[in-house]
Every structure is written in structure tokens, then in C-alpha cells.
Amino acid sequence: MELVSRVVPSPVGMLTLMASDAGLAAVLWPDDEPRRVRLVAGPEGVPHPILDEAAAQLANYFAGRATSFDVPLDLRGTAFQREVWAALRTIPYGETRSYVAIARQIGRPDASRAVGAANGRNPVSIIVPCHRVVGAAGALTGFAGGMAVKAQLLRLESGRGDLFD
Structure with a gap:
């Protein structure tokens, strides 16, 4: 298609x-x-x-007027990637999860590195909220849009400011 x-x-x-x-x-x-x-x-x-x-x-x-997305998706990836991306969509607005937590959620507790790789290949950044995934200790980790943008998105979602602050 x-x-x-x-x-x-x-x-x-x-x-x-x-x-x-x-x-x-x-x-x-x-x-x-x-x-x-x-x-x-x-x-x-x-x-x-x-x-x-x-x-x-x-x-x-x-603009801070929406906390979720319902646009239809055409996600193209492996079965494992799509499973991870589905798990990412369950992370509520304003919250974060670790790679380990996502691995446990999908029933593969030893697959946190593979979860990280799938997260990095997420084709629909923001809409499938890969920016909400952080390191085990809460540290910001890689993001295709850059670390500054990841921090901005998390700040917007936390209610501590908007993207123009």
C-alpha cells in the first residue's frame, strides 16, 4: 500500500x-x-x-488540549515490535515506565534490551508514546527526536510547563 x-x-x-x-x-x-x-x-x-x-x-x-490519540495506525514492524508498541500505548499521559517494566508487561522479563531496541524503532513517535519510556532509575534515555525534545514532551505532560517555556 x-x-x-x-x-x-x-x-x-x-x-x-x-x-x-x-x-x-x-x-x-x-x-x-x-x-x-x-x-x-x-x-x-x-x-x-x-x-x-x-x-x-x-x-x-x-497545545495541551489533548492527552491521547485515536488516529488509525498502520504500524509496520515485527510481531515483537508491534507487541512493544502496543504496550507503550498503555502508558498514561503524564507517566513514565522503564524498559524493564515494559518487558515484564509483555511477559518477557529478560527482554529489556530488546524492548529498548523496539522502542527506538517506533515509527509513530509521540502518538505511540516512546518518549514516556525511561531508564530503570528514571533517567532520560535515547529518543529519536533528541533528549531535549523528550524532556520537553515529558514536561508538557507533567503539567509543569508548556513547550514554549
């Missing part, structure tokens, strides 16, 4: 949204590593209802 794309402005930089007719397939960062999410976009700027909905939901999130 061909993907269409659109670049949208956000308080954390220009984001590239990619969608199929089935759902949103990617939210990519300006300096995203090309091998992190291996999707090839088709036409850019084509009107598409899923791109419209994703852009609107992201704008509401950044």
Missing part, C-alpha cells in the same frame, strides 16, 4: 507524517536516522484524511 506524506510544523520542529489508507504509518523527526524507520513515502502534500486527522491531533496535543 503506497504511503503519502506531509511535513507539518510543530513546537518541536518540522515533523514528516506518512500514512496509507489503513492509517498513520510514521511521524518522523527533522534529523531522523534514515535506517530507524524504513518506509518509503510516495507523493507529498496530497490531501489525505488520515494526515489531516494526525496533524490536528498533534496540534491539540502540543
